[in-house]
Structure formats: C-alpha cells, structure tokens
Amino acid sequence: MEHGNQGGTANVLNSLSSLECFFIPATRGFFYYLKGVTHMKSAEIRQRFVKFFESKGHEIVPSASLVPYNDPSLLWINAGMAPLKKFFDGSEIPKNPRITNSQKCIRTNDIENVGKTARHHTMFEMLGNFSIGDYFKKEVIPWAWEFLTEELKFDKDRFYVTIHTEDDDAFEIWTNVVGIPADRICRTEEDNFWDIGEGPCGPCSEIFYDRNPEMGKDDVFHPDNHNGERYLEVWNLVFTQFNHNADGSYTELPKKNIDTGAGLERLCSLLQNGETNFDTDLFLPIIEETARLSGKQYHTDLNLDVAFKVIADHIRTVTFSVGDGALPSNEGRGYVIRRLLRRAVRYGKVLGIEKPFMYTLVKIVGDIMGEYYPEIVTKREFIERVIKAEEERFHVTLADGESLLADVLERVKGEGKNVLPGEEAFRLYDTYGFPIDLTEDICVEQGIEIDREGFEKALNEQRQRARAARKDVSTMSVQTELYDELDIRSNFVGYSEAATSAQVLAIISGGEIVEEAHEGDEIALFLSQTPFYAESGGQVADIGLIHVGEAAIVQVLDVQKAPNGYNLHKARVLSGTVNVLDEAEASIDYERRVAITRNHTATHLLHKALRQVLGEHVAQAGSLVGPDRLRFDFSHLSGMTAEEIADVERRVNEQIWQNEIVEINEMGIDDAKALGAMALFGEKYGDVVRVVKAGDYSIELCGGCHVRSTGEIGLFKIVSESSIAAGVRRVEAVTGKGAYEFVVERDRLLTDAAGKLKANVNDVPSRIDNLQNNIKELGKEIESLKGKLAAGEVKNLVEQIREVGGVPFLAAKLDGVDMDGLRAIAEDLKARLASGVVVLGAAQGTDKVNFVVAVTKDLNGKGIQAGKLVKEVAAVTGGGGGGRPDLAQAGGKDVSKLQEALDKAADLVAGMLV
RNA sequence: GGGGAAUUAGCUCAGUGGUAGAGCACUGCGCUGGCAGCGCAGGGGUCAGGGGUUCAAGUCCCCUAUUCUCCA
Numbered sequence: 001m002e003h004g005n006q007g008g009t010a011n012v013l014n015s016l017s018s019l020e021c022f023f024i025p026a027t028r029g030f031f032y033y034l035k036g037v038t039h040m041k042s043a044e045i046r047q048r049f050v051k052f053f054e055s056k057g058h059e060i061v062p063s064a065s066l067v068p069y070n071d072p073s074l075l076w077i078n079a080g081m082a083p084l085k086k087f088f089d090g091s092e093i094p095k096n097p098r099i100t101n102s103q104k105c106i107r108t109n110d111i112e113n114v115g116k117t118a119r120h121h122t123m124f125e126m127l128g129n130f131s132i133g134d135y136f137k138k139e140v141i142p143w144a145w146e147f148l149t150e151e152l153k154f155d156k157d158r159f160y161v162t163i164h165t166e167d168d169d170a171f172e173i174w175t176n177v178v179g180i181p182a183d184r185i186c187r188t189e190e191d192n193f194w195d196i197g198e199g200p201c202g203p204c205s206e207i208f209y210d211r212n213p214e215m216g217k218d219d220v221f222h223p224d225n226h227n228g229e230r231y232l233e234v235w236n237l238v239f240t241q242f243n244h245n246a247d248g249s250y251t252e253l254p255k256k257n258i259d260t261g262a263g264l265e266r267l268c269s270l271l272q273n274g275e276t277n278f279d280t281d282l283f284l285p286i287i288e289e290t291a292r293l294s295g296k297q298y299h300t301d302l303n304l305d306v307a308f309k310v311i312a313d314h315i316r317t318v319t320f321s322v323g324d325g326a327l328p329s330n331e332g333r334g335y336v337i338r339r340l341l342r343r344a345v346r347y348g349k350v351l352g353i354e355k356p357f358m359y360t361l362v363k364i365v366g367d368i369m370g371e372y373y374p375e376i377v378t379k380r381e382f383i384e385r386v387i388k389a390e391e392e393r394f395h396v397t398l399a400d401g402e403s404l405l406a407d408v409l410e411r412v413k414g415e416g417k418n419v420l421p422g423e424e425a426f427r428l429y430d431t432y433g434f435p436i437d438l439t440e441d442i443c444v445e446q447g448i449e450i451d452r453e454g455f456e457k458a459l460n461e462q463r464q465r466a467r468a469a470r471k472d473v474s475t476m477s478v479q480t481e482l483y484d485e486l487d488i489r490s491n492f493v494g495y496s497e498a499a500t501s502a503q504v505l506a507i508i509s510g511g512e513i514v515e516e517a518h519e520g521d522e523i524a525l526f527l528s529q530t531p532f533y534a535e536s537g538g539q540v541a542d543i544g545l546i547h548v549g550e551a552a553i554v555q556v557l558d559v560q561k562a563p564n565g566y567n568l569h570k571a572r573v574l575s576g577t578v579n580v581l582d583e584a585e586a587s588i589d590y591e592r593r594v595a596i597t598r599n600h601t602a603t604h605l606l607h608k609a610l611r612q613v614l615g616e617h618v619a620q621a622g623s624l625v626g627p628d629r630l631r632f633d634f635s636h637l638s639g640m641t642a643e644e645i646a647d648v649e650r651r652v653n654e655q656i657w658q659n660e661i662v663e664i665n666e667m668g669i670d671d672a673k674a675l676g677a678m679a680l681f682g683e684k685y686g687d688v689v690r691v692v693k694a695g696d697y698s699i700e701l702c703g704g705c706h707v708r709s710t711g712e713i714g715l716f717k718i719v720s721e722s723s724i725a726a727g728v729r730r731v732e733a734v735t736g737k738g739a740y741e742f743v744v745e746r747d748r749l750l751t752d753a754a755g756k757l758k759a760n761v762n763d764v765p766s767r768i769d770n771l772q773n774n775i776k777e778l779g780k781e782i783e784s785l786k787g788k789l790a791a792g793e794v795k796n797l798v799e800q801i802r803e804v805g806g807v808p809f810l811a812a813k814l815d816g817v818d819m820d821g822l823r824a825i826a827e828d829l830k831a832r833l834a835s836g837v838v839v840l841g842a843a844q845g846t847d848k849v850n851f852v853v854a855v856t857k858d859l860n861g862k863g864i865q866a867g868k869l870v871k872e873v874a875a876v877t878g879g880g881g882g883g884r885p886d887l888a889q890a891g892g893k894d895v896s897k898l899q900e901a902l903d904k905a906a907d908l909v910a911g912m913l914v
Numbered sequence: 915g916g917g918g919a920a921u922u923a924g925c926u927c928a929g930u931g932g933u934a935g936a937g938c939a940c941u942g943c944g945c946u947g948g949c950a951g952c953g954c955a956g957g958g959g960u961c962a963g964g965g966g967u968u969c970a971a972g973u974c975c976c977c978u979a980u981u982c983u984c985c986a
Contacts, residue, residue, distance in 0.1 A: 462986095
C-alpha cells in the first residue's frame with residue numbers, strides 16, 4: 001500500500017495502533033506491514049515502564065527540569081540519575097529509597113552524528129529505576145528481564161547481555177535466576193564499569209537486542225560484532241558499589257545503589273519496527289510537518305533525510321529547554337540552544353526553507369509529548385516567540401557574514417588571486433559565525449578556491465587551546481555516613497511557636513559526634529523539637545538562642561536541613577557546657593522572623609502580580625527572603641518598564657490593603673494542582689504538600705513561614721529591577737518596616753535636594769530643568785565670549801607680528817588659555833596671514849605648558865614644518881609634541897622656561913628656512 | 915572554562931596618536947501639487963565604564979561591563 005506525503009503521519013500512526021500493524025520506511029513513501037507483534041506508542045511505553053516499577057514499590061517522580069538545580073558541574077541534566085545525585089552521594093535521603101522516572105536529558109557532545117546515524121539525539125528520554133541503598137543486583141536484573149519480555153513482550157531469544165569481566169554475581173544471576181545461556185553473555189572490561197571520577201561508581205550490565213536474528217548466531221557474542229549495528233543496547237543496569245575516593249583509591253560503599261537507564265527512543269524504534277529512532281511516533285509528525293512546509297518528501301533522498309532528522313531532533317531540544325527557562329544567549333546553556341537552532345535553520349535551507357519556520361514546529365512537539373510534559377503546552381506561545389526571534393536574528397548574522405565575505409573576495413580578486421586564505425575563512429567562521437559550508441558555496445559560485453587546509457589548521461589550534469585550558473571538576477561527592485549513625489527524630493514547631501523547650505539529641509563538633517561542648521566551641525546540634533526554620537525555599541534561617549537551664553547559653557548562627565531531613569543548628573557556645581540529652585529552651589529572634597514572614601508572603605504576591613502584568617511565562621528562577629529585603633529572580637525577556645514596575649507594585653499593595661487571610665493547608669499533590677497551585681522550581685514532591693493561599697490571589701506550594709493576613713505586610717515597595725542573566729530579571733523589594741525606612745530615606749533625600757535648590761519639593765523637577773537650561777545657556781555664552789576675547793587677542797597679536805628671515809613671524813605667551821583656545825587663535829591668525837609662522841605658548845597652572853604652532857602652507861615647501869618646530873620649542877620646557885605640517889601642538893613641564901622657549905622659536909625658524 | 919570581534923549622534927555606521935564626522939531621523943525657514951520632494955540653516959556626543967602609556971588617546975595597552983561569535 002502506497003502512502004502519499006499529504007496524508008499526515010499522525011493519521012497513519014493513529015490507524016496503526018488500532019490495526020496493530022506497523023510500517024517500515026521504504027524509499028518510496030510509507031507502506032503498511034502487518035505482523036503479529038504489538039505496536040506500542042511512545043506514551044504507552046513510558047507509562048508502562050513507570051507503572052511497572054511502581055508495582056515493585058517505586059515512587060514515580062516527574063521528570064526534573066533540564067536545567068540542573070544546585071549542580072554547577074552540569075550544563076544540562078544529561079542522564080536519568082543526574083537530578084538524583086544528591087541521593088546517590090548521601091547528601092540527602094529520599095522518602096522512598098525506590099524511585100522510577102522518565103527523565104528528559106540533553107547531550108550535545110555527539111551533535112555531528114545527529115541525523116546521520118539511526119540513534120544519536122541531542123535530547124532524549126531516559127527511563128530509569130533507582131535504588132538508594134535498598135535493593136541490588138539480584139532484584140534489578142530479573143525485573144529488567146520481566147519488563148522487557150513480559151510487559152513489552154519482546155522475544156526472549158533475541159536478547160544478549162554484557163557484564164563487567166570480574167562481576168561473577170551478575171553472571172550468576174543472569175544465568176541461574178534469569179536463565180540466559182552463558183554463550184549470550186559477554187564479559188567486557190572498560191565498557192562495563194561506570195566511573196565519572198570522584199564519587200560512587202561500579203560495574204554495570206548492558207542488555208542488547210538482536211535486530212537481525214535471521215543473520216544466524218555468532219560464534220561468540222560481542223556487542224561490536226557487525227560494526228555494532230546488529231545488537232542494539234536497550235538498557236544499562238549500573239550497580240554502584242564502590243566509592244571512588246579523592247586519592248584515586250576505591251573502597252566498598254556503605255550503601256549500595258542501583259541506577260538504570262533505558263532509552264525510550266530506542267524502545268520505540270524496536271516496538272514500532274522503525275528503521276531508525278526517527279521512524280517512530282516521537283519524530284514522524286515533526287518530519288511530516290517539515291515535509292509539508294518544504295514541499296520535499298521524507299525517504300526520497302538521503303541528504304534530505306539528514307535535514308529532516310536534524311530538524312526534528314533539534315526542535316525537540318530547543319522546545320524543551322526554552323520551556324524549562326533556558327533562553328538562547330551568547331554563553332553557556334543559552335548558547336547551546338542558539339547553536340542547535342541555527343544548525344536546524346541551516347538544514348532548513350537544505351530543504352529549501354528560507355524563512356523562519358522552526359517556531360511553527362513547537363506545536364507539533366507539544367502534540368506528541370505535551371501530555372507527559374505539560375510545560376511545553378502551557379508555555380507554547382512563549383517558546384514560539386523566543387524561537388521566532390532567534391531565527392530572525394540568525395538571518396541577520398547570515399546577511400552580515402555575506403557582506404563581509406563579499407568584501408574579502410573583492411580584495412582577493414583585486415590582488416589577482418583565486419584562493420581564499422584559510423585564516424580569512426576561519427576569521428569569518430570564528431569571529432562572525434559565518435558557516436564554513438556557506439563560505440564554500442559562495443566561493444564556488446565565484447570561481448574561487450578555499451584553502452581548506454589552512455582553515456582546518458586554525459580550527460585545530462583553537463581546539464588545542466580549549467583543551468589545554470580545561471580543568472577537571474568533581475561531579476559528585478564521596479558518600480558520607482555521619483548522619484546515618486544518628487538515630488534521632490526532631491520536630492519543627494516553628495510555624496506556630498517562637499520558643500519551645502526541647503532536649504539536645506546530638507552534638508557534632510569538628511566533623512565528629514561528641515557528648516558535650518564547651519564555651520567558645522563551634523558546634524552543630526539537633527534538638528528533639530525546634531522553632532528554628534532551616535534555610536529552604538529561599539527563606540533564610542532563623543537565628544536565636546538556646547538556654548540550657550543555668551548551665552549554658554548557645555547562640556544559633558545558622559540552621560540547615562541535614563541529610564536526614566532534620567534541622568541542624570550551627571551554633572557557638574557562648575557560656576557554660578552543653579551535654580547531649582540536656583533539657584533546653586530554644587527561642588528564635590522573633591522580630592527578625594516577623595520581618596521575614598512579611599517578605600515571604602509579599603514574594604508570593606509579587607510572583608502572581610508579575611505573571612498578571614508580564615505574562616504566564618514568568619517563572620521563578622530563584623528567590624531570597626531575608627529579614628531586610630526580598631529578592632526574586634524570574635524568566636522574562638526584556639527589562640520592565642517604569643509603568644510595569646508601578647503596576648506590579650500597585651497590585652501587590654492592593655492585596656495588602658484588602659487584608660486577605662493567608663490560609664496554609666497540607667494536602668495531596670493532586671488536590672494542590674486541582675486548586676491551581678504554582679509548583680516552585682526545586683520543590684520536592686512528597687505525597688503531601690503544603691499549600692499557601694493568600695486570599696483568592698496567590699496559591700503556591702511552599703514550606704516557608706508567612707503572615708496570618710496580608711495586611712500585616714504593611715507596605716510593599718520595589719527597590720530595583722535589573723538583569724541577572726540573559727532572559728532572567730531580578731526584582732528587589734522591601735516590606736513593612738523596611739519599606740517604611742526606604743520611603744523615609746527617599747523623602748529625606750528629596751527634602752534635602754529641595755533645600756539645596758531653595759525650592760518647594762513639588763517644584764524640584766522644574767527647578768532642575770530651569771537650572772540645566774541655564775547651565776546650557778551660560779556655556780554658550782562662555783563659548784561666545786571666549787571667541788570674542790580670542791578675536792580681541794588676535795587683533796593685539798597681529799600688531800606684534802615681525803619678520804624673521806623675510807617671513808612674517810609671531811611668538812606670544814597667552815597664559816591661562818587652554819589647548820583648544822590656543823588652537824582656535826592660531827587657526828584664526830593663520831587664516832589672516834597670507835604667509836607666516838605663529839608660535840603660541842601658555843602656562844597651565846604651575847607644572848604644565850602648552851604650545852601650538854601654525855605655519856601657512858606656502859612655507860612648508862620652504863623648510864618650515866609646524867611639527868618639527870613645535871617639538872624643538874617644547875623641548876626647552878622638557879616636553880615634546882608633533883602634528884601636521886601646517887598645525888601642530890605640544891606640551892611641556894617647566895613653566896619658568898616658557899619665555900625662553902618662545903624666544904628660541906625665532907632662531908629656529910631662521911635656521912630652518914632654505 | 916579558553917580564544918576572536920564589537921561598543922562613536924535617536925538609528926545605520928565612517929574615523930592615519932594631533933580641530934569628532936556622514937547618511938537617515940529631528941527642529942526651523944524657504945521652495946514645492948504626490949510615490950523617501952528639494953534647498954538652506956540648526957539642535958543633538960560621558961567616543962560603553964575605569965585605569966595606564968604619551969606633550970597629546972575615539973585611536974595604543976590593561977581591567978570591567980554588555981553584545982556577537984568560535985572551541986571545549
């Protein structure tokens with residue numbers, strides 16, 4: 001059955017699933033191909049995976065943002081376990097040690113291969129199940145097998161596995177528990193040891209699927225047989241059982257982990273029998289739309305297919321990354337996006353698409369994956385706008401490059417050559433971003449060759465430089481066990497109490513658990529219950545005091561969440577001795593806490609107001625809630641106008657005047673979502689979330705401290721709005737007492753200014769306008785008076801003209817006249833003289849002398865050069881100078897020798913005449 | 915993380931170490947029956963910011979900021 005281009009792949013796929021048939025791509029369009037295997041769509045595979053592991057006790061966590069949170073070692077989330085690193089190295093302990101997810105990931109290191117091979121992508125989804133110190137090899141291997149063969153119904157006989165050469169445990173489980181014949185297991189060395197430097201690491205086991213069993217069985221299985229094209233890796237099971245220590249040694253991990261990853265795109269290509277990952281329901285609708293836009297057909301020409309695939313791949317990456325708040329820019333993450341987009345636009349040109357089109361594909365990506373990743377649907381309009389603007393920008397870059405190249409080619413031709421130097425081609429590419437293949441096309445058109453060798457050489461030098469400068473960064477920490485040794489329970493009572501009695505449960509000093517601490521010790525301690533809020537969600541920690549009866553006073557300086565989830569007080573013992581199990585009275589600095597709650601609730605109101613005024617694309621990118629001010633970073637493309645700032649400020653204050661009740665409730669995450677709560681960046685999704693609702697205005701998930709009603713905030717005032725990164729703005733604001741003090745200070749400044757202007761406060765702006773106009777007029781008047789004075793001076797000077805060697809000559813001292821004045825007078829005198837030499841000198845203060853020499857052009861031919869003359873004159877006062885033959889200037893230092901220098905000028909002129 | 919480049923009038927950009935410019939836009943006057951109408955005159959500058967070299971820096975050097983771009 002022949003299938004034309006116009007029918008739409010989406011329709012094809014819909015009918016496919018119902019018919020339980022699938023297609024294989026052929027060079028002439030698509031045709032159906034019936035077979036007795038289940039055709040499964042990507043959404044179903046994803047869903048079945050997480051549900052399968054949920055049935056094995058795993059908690060399903062949603063995909064984390066592509067932008068790493070609190071992890072400077074990563075540009076992007078690049079693996080399913082990347083957002084879970086904090087659990088792997090033990091710096092945080094998860095509620096449930098079994099986790100499963102489908103994680104969006106970005107990797108751009110193999111970008112050159114994307115579109116050319118069957119399975120390289122810049123963005124992919126990784127299905128994973130994880131054990132944090134819970135189950136290990138003997139559970140995970142059979143589960144993986146069960147999922148593949150029973151849930152997805154793959155043919156058992158087509159699987160092969162690799163294990164690490166020394167991993168006998170894994171071999172035993174694969175052969176005896178799962179029942180795979182030993183000849184389908186390959187022991188390899190480097191490939192099967194997962195190690196990324198310092199931190200947890202361990203052997204792994206990879207599961208391969210034989211795509212061409214009809215080729216017969218290999219004598220010895222190895223994944224690289226048949227150039228690695230026959231056996232497709234579908235799943236990697238990593239058994240992290242060692243710590244890779246800072247000194248390079250390996251030690252057994254106290255808590256062993258499991259980290260697995262199965263590529264969704266690969267599973268799709270197998271289950272849908274797609275020749276490549278692109279021939280699946282994840283990509284075909286995008287390719288189909290691109291085909292429609294370009295009028296070209298997929299699967300008719302290999303070069304065009306590369307273009308179709310690159311575009312389909314890159315638009316996914318760009319859509320998702322922009323959706324996660326990373327915007328195109330000239331550096332870091334943003335630059336990755338920019339380059340991907342440009343690369344796609346270049347391939348668009350291959351298909352004959354010359355105008356911005358990538359943005360129109362955002363909708364298709366949303367259609368395909370929006371159900372699991374709703375952010376790309378809700379932010380669609382914003383994503384489209386960003387991409388369209390970026391496409392337009394690139395067209396400008398291309399046009400600029402074309403004109404630069406045209407200039408260079410003209411020069412090359414002018415020199416009678418027909419080769420474009422490699423360094424020129426490289427300069428266009430390196431500095432101006434003009435693609436080398438475009439340079440090549442244009443050169444060919446004009447019959448000019450490119451020195452490709454020189455270009456490559458320059459590029460390689462650039463690479464060397466970059467490599468040499470590369471430093472290793474540690475991506476994970478070595479697992480610690482300190483907190484595992486503490487078996488304690490601590491309650492936070494600070495939402496309602498400012499002080500409480502409690503028992504000291506543990507004291508940590510110098511990185512060790514101790515029994516007591518003495519005056520002056522810097523310690524960390526846990527209490528059975530505490531009113532101290534630990535820094536979290538942007539809200540700073542409380543400070544305060546802990547009294548241990550009469551025995552000791554401890555000052556709390558900072559409070560952090562420890563890995564076990566409890567509040568760890570960092571403190572100094574002010575006096576006495578504190579022992580474990582002492583009874584104590586803990587009290588926070590209450591005034592400070594109240595100021596913090598004002599700022600925190602105000603932050604929520606601000607967030608909502610920003611979304612109302614600027615649009616729904618405003619997403620929190622960071623927040624700091626302190627006692628004296630609040631800081632809120634959010635995604636937004638341009639600076640806010642004064643009107644927008646005023647509008648936001650007014651909306652927040654209106655909520656304050658209405659004195660809305662702030663309700664705080666704990667509820668299930670689904671109930672919170674149903675209420676319309678805004679989930680914050682970095683928020684941890686437990687079963688129960690805390691919802692903070694300010695009137696009907698703002699609803700957010702938040703674990704922080706808030707006022708009881710908005711009226712307590714008192715007053716909200718925005719202090720500044722600025723840029724923090726490309727596409728990220730920062731607003732700083734004050735509330736309550738801080739706002740009052742801010743306004744008082746502003747008022748004082750204004751009153752002060754009015755006083756100095758001797759004007760009423762209301763008249764200050766008009767008063768300044770008047771003064772500025774005045775200054776301008778005075779300036780003009782000075783200019784004109786200076787001109788008149790100079791003219792008068794010129795008149796006087798003309799009378800002093802004498803003759804030296806038959807040439808009209810003038811040397812004069814004009815103290816107090818600046819360089820500009822001297823030059824103007826000299827010009828004037830020169831204009832009055834048909835022929836002559838003018839030498840002017842002036843002392844500037846006590847340690848500086850200026851000279852100007854003017855010579856009429858006719859005398860230049862007679863040996864008198866103004867530059868030479870002025871230089872020698874100035875030399876008398878210890879200076880030098882130069883200029884044009886007809887006008888030159890110089891400076892000197894010794895004011896006392898000014899007259900001497902001027903006197904010498906006549907002799908010099910006489911000597912120069914020929 | 916490491917390179918290259920740019921930043922001058924409202925906009926687009928020239929500018930040899932020696933008097934800061936052009937085109938467009940703006941204001942005024944005059945001419946003119948339009949589609950970028952013409953002429954004359956005028957206003958408009960922290961030469962990105964800060965240091966340094968120099969008698970003298972928009973120009974050379976260093977630092978910072980912003981933007982463009984390549985490599986990793």
